Amino acid sequence: ILNVEQSPQSLHVQEGDSTNFTCSFPSSNFYALHWYRWETAKSPEALFVMTLNGDEKKKGRISATLNTKEGYSYLYIKGSQPEDSATYLCACPDRGSTLGRLYFGRGTQLTVWP
Amino acid sequence: GAVVSQHPSRVICKSGTSVKIECRSLDFQATTMFWYRQFPKQSLMLMATSNEGSKATYEQGVEKDKFLINHASLTLSTLTVTSAHPEDSSFYICSASAGYSNQPQHFGDGTRLSIL
Numbered sequence: 206i207l208n209v210e211q212s213p214q215s216l217h218v219q220e221g222d223s224t225n226f227t228c229s230f231p232s233s234n235f236y237a238l239h240w241y242r243w244e245t246a247k248s249p250e251a252l253f254v255m256t257l258n259g260d261e262k263k264k265g266r267i268s269a270t271l272n273t274k275e276g277y278s279y280l281y282i283k284g285s286q287p288e289d290s291a292t293y294l295c296a297c298p299d300r301g302s303t304l305g306r307l308y309f310g311r312g313t314q315l316t317v318w319p
Numbered sequence: 320g321a322v323v324s325q326h327p328s329r330v331i332c333k334s335g336t337s338v339k340i341e342c343r344s345l346d347f348q349a350t351t352m353f354w355y356r357q358f359p360k361q362s363l364m365l366m367a368t369s370n371e372g373s374k375a376t377y378e379q380g381v382e383k384d385k386f387l388i389n390h391a392s393l394t395l396s397t398l399t400v401t402s403a404h405p406e407d408s409s410f411y412i413c414s415a416s417a418g419y420s421n422q423p424q425h426f427g428d429g430t431r432l433s434i435l
Binding site: 209241250251294296307311 | 325355363364365379414419421422424425428429
């Protein structure tokens with residue numbers, strides 16, 4: 206079992222603010238890092254899958270960075286909008302597994318106030 | 320994008336009832352499907368991994384006889400909660416993937432199970 210941690214647990218920001226949160230994971234035997242966005246009453250939606258140290262990925266106003274040596278990833282949202290309100294989950298697969306099993310953090314619940 | 324359909328979305332039933340939850344991949348062949356359970360304010364906890372045509376792999380602490388998983392085709396996996404009791408009340412969600420850890424998983428909408 207992998208210990209994946211996310212902080213903060215919840216975050217409230219004003220519309221237009223930029224924000225970021227953290228996912229920490231064991232740096233040994235790293236294979237991949239997944240980010241998902243989970244809006245209320247919807248299914249989790251994949252944002253990024255990152256595998257390379259130093260990698261940076263971007264999707265619209267959302268971007269993510271990865272540091273596999275120190276075991277963390279940051280997710281950034283630029284100019285937050287109310288529709289960005291969701292729980293953001295990160296997860297890592299068990300490298301020893303060939304089945305793609307993921308271990309999730311508890312998520313960061315983001316609320317963007319208009 | 321890939322679509323996964325999960326039914327039912329909400330179940331309320333009496334203690335002792337068996338409940339079946341279906342997870343279908345609508346537009347792709349899912350080599351592997353995963354079943355998760357989420358307790359309040361907790362992360363998604365992997366219960367089991369199922370591969371088409373073979374027995375499911377259960378995580379430690381998950382009762383195989385309580386949570387029966389069948390993955391009869393590349394587009395359908397089912398989770399049956401047998402003889403459900405109030406402590407089985409929870410949120411259950413499935414996902415599907417091509418089976419590689421560097422590929423995203425595609426999730427259903429989840430099932431809220433309430434056992435009275």
